[in-house]
Amino acid sequence: CFIYMGGCKNSNEALFIKFLARLPVDVLILNPDLNTKCCLSDTLLYEINYAGSLAADKYPRENTEVHIGTAAYHAERELDTVMYQDSGMYRNQQYSKAVSVTLRTMYEEISILWNQEMKYRPNFSIVGNTVNLPVIFAKVCGIKEGDIRQYWAGIRQLLGKEAFLIKQVPYLNAAEYNPVKAHATEFFKNGKVQKNKIKAHQSYQYGVLRDDVQEHILDKLQLLIDQKVIKGTFVNGTEYTIISTVLNMKKEILRMIQKFDFTKINPKV
Numbered sequence: 001c002f003i004y005m006g007g008c009k010n011s012n013e014a015l016f017i018k019f020l021a022r023l024p025v026d027v028l029i030l031n032p033d034l035n036t037k038c039c040l041s042d043t044l045l046y047e048i049n050y051a052g053s054l055a056a057d058k059y060p061r062e063n064t065e066v067h068i069g070t071a072a073y074h075a076e077r078e079l080d081t082v083m084y085q086d087s088g089m090y091r092n093q094q095y096s097k098a099v100s101v102t103l104r105t106m107y108e109e110i111s112i113l114w115n116q117e118m119k120y121r122p123n124f125s126i127v128g129n130t131v132n133l134p135v136i137f138a139k140v141c142g143i144k145e146g147d148i149r150q151y152w153a154g155i156r157q158l159l160g161k162e163a164f165l166i167k168q169v170p171y172l173n174a175a176e177y178n179p180v181k182a183h184a185t186e187f188f189k190n191g192k193v194q195k196n197k198i199k200a201h202q203s204y205q206y207g208v209l210r211d212d213v214q215e216h217i218l219d220k221l222q223l224l225i226d227q228k229v230i231k232g233t234f235v236n237g238t239e240y241t242i243i244s245t246v247l248n249m250k251k252e253i254l255r256m257i258q259k260f261d262f263t264k265i266n267p268k269v
Contacts, residue, residue: 007031007038014040021045090119090263096212097219098131098262107144110136114158119263131262163268164252172245179203180247184240187247193222198247205248209258217257221246 002025008014017040021027031038034053101123105113113136118124121134143151159165180187180203187198195218198204206214224230224246225239232238256267 001026001028004029006033007036008040010039018042088119093212093261095126095129095131095262096216097129098133098216100135101132102137103134105136105138107138107140110138111154111157114268115160115162115265117264118266133262133266135266158268160268162256162265164256166269178244178248179205181244184244187243188225188239191226193218193225193243203247206254209254213258217246 002020004017004027007029008017017027017029021042021044029038029040032054035055103113103122113121118131118133123132123134125132183201183203186201187194195215198218199207199214206217209217221243225233225242228234230238230242233242253267260267
């Protein structure tokens with residue numbers, strides 16, 4: 001008996017099965033997943049169809065390899081499709097990739113947009129599986145109308161639980177111990193951040209973060225180097241300083257990144 005799992009996916013497979021069926025061979029085709037179509041059509045074929053469906057990537061050798069979704073599971077998947085696709089509603093941590101889009105704002109708009117969730121800010125959008133994040137990047141010089149009291153009141157208003165306050169510069173001290181610094185040259189070859197080598201190295205500190213957060217940080221590290229935002233990149237080895245700095249961020253900042261849901265309130269510095 002010849003048992004074929006998964007159904008015929010092209011004309012060559014269908015022709016081979018037809019050939020076997022005309023020999024003294026029993027042929028049984030099993031296609032438990034109704035979402036996978038079998039292209040075989042033959043007048044000799046005895047076809048049995050059932051309403052139930054089972055996704056099976058391979059023939060299970062043990063019963064433990066079979067995964068069957070409950071009614072509640074399938075209901076949740078259907079709910080995801082209805083509620084969380086192009087509806088303006090999002091699950092927690094639904095997206096793992098994001099691109100920053102800098103907003104050009106007036107001074108008065110900063111306090112209005114500051115604590116808004118990402119999805120309510122202007123120019124928020126989702127393309128495929130990537131979220132376009134409208135972010136504020138602003139420098140305020142001087143005091144508006146010389147009102148010092150209002151100036152400090154405005155700053156206190158911006159200092160919430162999502163804000164990280166830097167009280168003095170430089171924030172980073174080159175003399176502080178950095179376990180990544182000695183190995184930075186190993187982590188960047190031929191213009192590419194060596195993700196696998198970084199993750200496997202003993203100096204890597206981000207293994208406790210979710211996998212998608214780690215990937216996001218490493219992707220942004222590559223982007224920061226590629227865009228040459230920091231002066232000296234690819235000129236005097238500044239790219240290695242960037243790598244050692246990004247891979248040695250303080251725990252307070254890492255907690256904010258780990259917690260950040262791309263559709264909700266973003267961290268602030």
